[in-house]
Amino acid sequence: MxxxxxxxxxxxxxxxxxxxxxxxxxxxxxxxxxxxxxxxxxxxxxxxxxxxxxxxxxxxxxxxxxxxxxxxxxxxxxxxxxxxxxxxxxxxxxxxxxxxxxxxxxxxxxxxxxxLKPEVIGELDIGALKVILGTENLVGPALAMTTGTPEGIVGIPTFEELMELEPDMGRLAKFSRENGVIGVYVYTLDSRLDAAGRFFAPAVGVPEDPVTGTASGILAGYLRLTGKLVKDRYIFEQGHALRREGRVYVEFEGERPWVGxxxxxxxxxxxxxxx
Structure with a gap:
């Protein structure tokens, strides 16, 4: 064939x-x-x-x-x-x-x-995530959310700390499966744009994804839901740790995000x- x-x-x-x-x-x-x-x-x-x-x-x-x-x-x-x-x-x-x-x-x-409209499907144990991600400086809330694909999301104060993350991939895979998400997205507002992030999904065979569209839609919904950055249009950056920098655009139409x-x-x- x-x-x-x-x-x-x-x-x-x-x-x-x-x-x-x-x-x-x-x-x-x-x-x-x-x-x-x-x-x-x-x-x-x-x-x-x-x-x-x-x-x-x-x-x-x-x-x-x-x-x-x-x-x-x-x-x-x-x-x-x-x-x-x-x-x-x-x-x-x-x-x-x-x-x-x-x-x-x-x-x-x-x-x-x-x-789909960003929805919260659960709360994640931020203490466990600190151990798994190897940092004490996570910013909550840590949530499981979906816009079609379930993913975890949590913040970190600075871009430098984001780049320094070295997750325990085995424990993160187990944590993801136990919480019904495919991976965890860590974001920071310390960015040249609206936010920067990294997405780790070892539970589905992807230790780190360079630039993640579904997670960007979730991030925009998370930022609006938590009041951390309320806008109708966002630009996010990702991929720096893998030297594959990219840019994701998110625009809301009502409660549903377009990711482009x-x-x-x-x-x-x-x-x-x-x-």
């Missing part, structure tokens, strides 16, 4: 920066185990499998270790690629995912994903395998 495979760097217009995602086209017949094997082989934080369905596109998202319902940077990568190939159009496109039917807007080369960014194609090839 033969599929087209691309590497697309999301949340940046500079190749080899931002967050890389693999996008696999032309293979809707694959079963879950084959998709998971391909994601492990390509070994990026996310691999998206996409094919036309009804009046839009079906997309399934895989980390090297598991399937997840939704991924922001892989959505941006996927629809930027579809737009560049002439398969998706400027304006609103429909994406059908495990998280439901989602609008994806393409405007002036920037891709926007409409996320640029992308660039950095690799194209073909994948051959037996099924």
């Amino acid at each position: 033969e599929c087209r495979a691309f590497k697309v760097d999301a949340f940046t217009d500079t190749p080899l920066k931002g967050n890389p995602a693999a996008v696999v086209l032309d293979c809707p017949e694959l079963d879950r185990e084959t998709m998971l094997a391909i994601a492990g082989e390509l070994n990026l934080s996310e691999t998206a499998f996409v094919w036309p369905e009804r009046d839009g596109f079906r997309v399934r998202f895989f980390t090297p270790g598991d399937e997840i319902p939704l991924c922001g940077h892989a959505t941006v990568a996927t629809f930027y690629l579809l737009w560049r190939l002439g398969l998706a159009s400027e304006g609103t496109n429909k994406m059908f995912s495990k998280a439901g039917e989602i609008d994806v807007l393409i405007k002036n080369g920037r891709v926007w994903l409409k996320q 960014g640029e992308a660039t194609i950095s690799l194209e090839g073909r994948l051959f395998f037996k099924v």
Whole structure:
């Protein structure tokens, strides 16, 4: 069997920066185990499998270790690629995912994903997180939230402290599974933009994600909910610790955030395998 495979760097217009995602086209017949094997082989934080369905596109998202319902940077990568190939159009496109039917807007080369209303699904033990993350200086509240994908979020005072974090990945994976989140996003308001962050998701095979779209939507909702920074438009930076800096834009339409960014194609090839 033969599929087209691309590497697309999301949340940046500079190749080899931002967050890389693999996008696999032309293979809707694959079963879950084959998709998971391909994601492990390509070994990026996310691999998206996409094919036309009804009046839009079906997309399934895989980390090297598991399937997840939704991924922001892989959505941006996927629809930027579809737009560049002439398969998706400027304006609103429909994406059908495990998280439901989602609008994806393409405007002036920037891709926007409409996320669900940010919701709190639980409170996290900030004391346990201090031990796991190796710092005494976390800023609460520590919450589990979702805009389609459940993730933990907690603050830290300074950018320097953010860069110095060295989580215990084994304990963080266990903590994440026990609390029903795929990972933990640590943010700081000590940023050139509205905030900077790092996202750790060892529970799904991603020790650190360079630039995270879903977590950015959650962060914007968290900042509004807690009154720490109440705005309708945000710009967040991420990826510094991995030397893959990127920028995420968040704009609210009512209570629902649009998360957007640029992308660039950095690799194209073909994948051959037996099924």
